[in-house]
Amino acid sequence: MDDTAVRILVPAGMLGAGFPPETVERGIALGADVIAIDGGSTDSGPFYLGSASPKTTRAQVECDLRVLLRAASAARIPLVVGSCGTGGTDAGVDWVAGIAGDIIAAEGLGLTVAAVYSEQKASALAGRLAAGAVHPLPPLGPLDARTLEDCTHIVGMMGHEPIEAALRGGAQVVLAGRATDTAVAAAYPLMRGMPPGPTWHAAKIVECGGQCTTNPRAGGVLATIDRDGFTVEPLDPAAACTPASVAAHMLYETADPFRMREPAGTIDVTRATYRALDERTVRVEGSEFEPAAQHTVKLEGARISGYETMSFTAIRDPRITAGIEEWAALLLRVLGDRVRATLDLGPDDYAVDIRLYGHNAVLKEREPDTGPAREVGVMLLVHAADQATATAVAKVANPLLLHLPAAGMSYLPSTAFPFSPAETERGPAYEFVLNHVVDVADPAELFRTEYRKAPADA
Amino acid sequence: MPETPAARETLHDLALEVRSKNAGPFWTTLELFMRDEAGYAAAADPAFLNEEVVARLYRVPADQVRVFRIPALNVVKIAFPRPVAQGGLGDRDVHSGQQHVPLALLVPPAAGARSPKAGA
Numbered sequence: 001m002d003d004t005a006v007r008i009l010v011p012a013g014m015l016g017a018g019f020p021p022e023t024v025e026r027g028i029a030l031g032a033d034v035i036a037i038d039g040g041s042t043d044s045g046p047f048y049l050g051s052a053s054p055k056t057t058r059a060q061v062e063c064d065l066r067v068l069l070r071a072a073s074a075a076r077i078p079l080v081v082g083s084c085g086t087g088g089t090d091a092g093v094d095w096v097a098g099i100a101g102d103i104i105a106a107e108g109l110g111l112t113v114a115a116v117y118s119e120q121k122a123s124a125l126a127g128r129l130a131a132g133a134v135h136p137l138p139p140l141g142p143l144d145a146r147t148l149e150d151c152t153h154i155v156g157m158m159g160h161e162p163i164e165a166a167l168r169g170g171a172q173v174v175l176a177g178r179a180t181d182t183a184v185a186a187a188y189p190l191m192r193g194m195p196p197g198p199t200w201h202a203a204k205i206v207e208c209g210g211q212c213t214t215n216p217r218a219g220g221v222l223a224t225i226d227r228d229g230f231t232v233e234p235l236d237p238a239a240a241c242t243p244a245s246v247a248a249h250m251l252y253e254t255a256d257p258f259r260m261r262e263p264a265g266t267i268d269v270t271r272a273t274y275r276a277l278d279e280r281t282v283r284v285e286g287s288e289f290e291p292a293a294q295h296t297v298k299l300e301g302a303r304i305s306g307y308e309t310m311s312f313t314a315i316r317d318p319r320i321t322a323g324i325e326e327w328a329a330l331l332l333r334v335l336g337d338r339v340r341a342t343l344d345l346g347p348d349d350y351a352v353d354i355r356l357y358g359h360n361a362v363l364k365e366r367e368p369d370t371g372p373a374r375e376v377g378v379m380l381l382v383h384a385a386d387q388a389t390a391t392a393v394a395k396v397a398n399p400l401l402l403h404l405p406a407a408g409m410s411y412l413p414s415t416a417f418p419f420s421p422a423e424t425e426r427g428p429a430y431e432f433v434l435n436h437v438v439d440v441a442d443p444a445e446l447f448r449t450e451y452r453k454a455p456a457d458a
Numbered sequence: 459m460p461e462t463p464a465a466r467e468t469l470h471d472l473a474l475e476v477r478s479k480n481a482g483p484f485w486t487t488l489e490l491f492m493r494d495e496a497g498y499a500a501a502a503d504p505a506f507l508n509e510e511v512v513a514r515l516y517r518v519p520a521d522q523v524r525v526f527r528i529p530a531l532n533v534v535k536i537a538f539p540r541p542v543a544q545g546g547l548g549d550r551d552v553h554s555g556q557q558h559v560p561l562a563l564l565v566p567p568a569a570g571a572r573s574p575k576a577g578a
Contacts, residue, residue: 042480042482042483042544043480043553044552044553045544045545045552046483046543046544046545046546047545138522138539139484139485139522139539140484244531247530247531248491248531248533251487251489251528251533251535252479253479253480253481253482253487254481254487254537255481255482255485255487255524255537256524256526256537257526257528257535258526300483305546305547306547351547351548353547353548355550361550362550362551362556363550363556363557363559363560364550365517366515366516366517366557366560367560368559368560368563383547429547430545431543431545431546431547432483432484432543432544432545432546433543435482435483435484
């Protein structure tokens with residue numbers, strides 16, 4: 001093909017975040033060739049991958065998908081959703097596919113949907129690990145096969161290739177498991193022959209929708225990629241892209257603002273230039289993409305680290321808050337003694353974190369201001385191998401949290417509990433344990449695609 | 459003589475925005491968007507803000523701290539590995555959203571020099 005330009009419409013930073021429907025209409029009117037949107041992230045923590053549950057509620061996703069499916073169907077352009085269901089697990093893909101299927105059926109849209117699954121089996125990865133094909137990314141070290149087995153869910157982050165293959169296979173809607181944010185936007189323009197430097201850089205700039213504009217709340221953006229570079233403009237006529245707002249997005253949630261690794265290679269924007277075409281449109285040129293010698297797929301995995309029970313009380317009495325750190329240290333010491341005496345548990349059997357909200361809970365030892373606080377919220381977080389143990393420790397702590405006197409007090413104070421019962425069971429706690437890449441010969445070999453053809457009666 | 463209020467300006471005072479965020483589950487990124495070239499010059503001065511200063515402030519090894527100085531944007535960007543993986547045991551800031559504060563409260567020596575001082 002010899003397209004001169006391909007236009008990507010990104011309505012929002014995340015499916016389910018919401019956007020004004022008229023901004024999508026505007027993007028279609030401007031000639032959008034594809035709608036791309038990210039459906040997930042690791043940014044909200046390991047729970048969503050570990051438990052294979054979405055952060056968004058069904059009504060949010062349904063609301064956004066209805067607008068996008070209608071728009072894509074009417075304009076006869078593809079819709080690509082990446083990292084379905086927050087963590088990109090197979091259950092997340094099925095969840096979004098179920099919602100999309102209901103909308104397509106209810107509205108008679110007759111679209112063909114491809115579900116691209118990214119979940120990985122620990123046993124299969126163990127074989128690749130043994131063959132020396134798995135490498136750590138800093139700050140993690142070499143991988144232990146046991147760590148793979150401990151994960152409740154592992155996903156591979158796909159690049160553009162499996163998405164492009166699904167589009168070539170006839171999909172009008174691609175619902176991908178875990179994918180790089182950029183691959184979701186880059187797949188279609190790459191398929192249409194756009195050059196990789198501008199395509200990948202544009203994909204990075206638009207991955208969060210309106211984040212690269214002066215008003216991120218106003219809706220998404222449209223990027224137009226051509227042979228020499230790309231332009232980007234907001235879909236809300238009142239918002240603006242400026243060279244600074246566009247360039248600054250390369251900093252967002254990245255460790256290196258100039259070079260970014262994708263499965264197929266590295267985006268290099270060191271020599272990119274940003275120029276205002278008018279007061280709301282920016283032109284970017286000079287973006288480069290270096291193909292990698294070895295194609296790699298990054299792994300994400302989460303495991304249950306234990307179970308947590310939380311208790312929370314508050315202190316206003318200045319005689320306690322004046323020496324709040326000593327009070328907390330005393331609480332921790334007395335609690336340890338009582339847990340040993342009553343539950344026969346030692347320090348290795350459980351973990352307790354006392355967080356002094358209003359004093360130093362957020363920054364802990366990094367807190368620069370150590371002056372006395374007016375109120376201190378005391379969160380007690382107990383972590384143990386099972387829920388019953390975590391709750392038992394929290395219950396042993398309860399009379400201390402309620403009545404522990406500060407040094408020099410000759411009576412028992414009472415603190416301000418906001419709830420009864422005092423303990424809240426948080427269930428399993430998850431942790432991310434993988435930050436590794438797998439060498440692959442075929443960029444699509446870790447992923448599986450299923451097509452669901454809708455009845456062609458639209 | 460007593461310090462003038464201007465001489466006590468923090469990086470936060472000299473910036474449009476100071477922010478922090480996760481860069482994936484294992485890294486934190488801090489960004490100083492300075493208001494003007496003078497503020498950038500203060501923040502970007504390696505004698506004032508460097509890997510060792512960040513390491514002390516955030517209690518991380520200096521050899522793991524990365525500092526990027528971007529004059530075209532008046533931005534200084536800093537990244538280091540999270541002491542605790544995101545959402546892991548003892549993590550108190552899941553999105554790393556409030557980690558900018560110790561950096562933002564630093565007072566660059568250049569800030570005082572920027573404002574005229576009587577008798578200087």
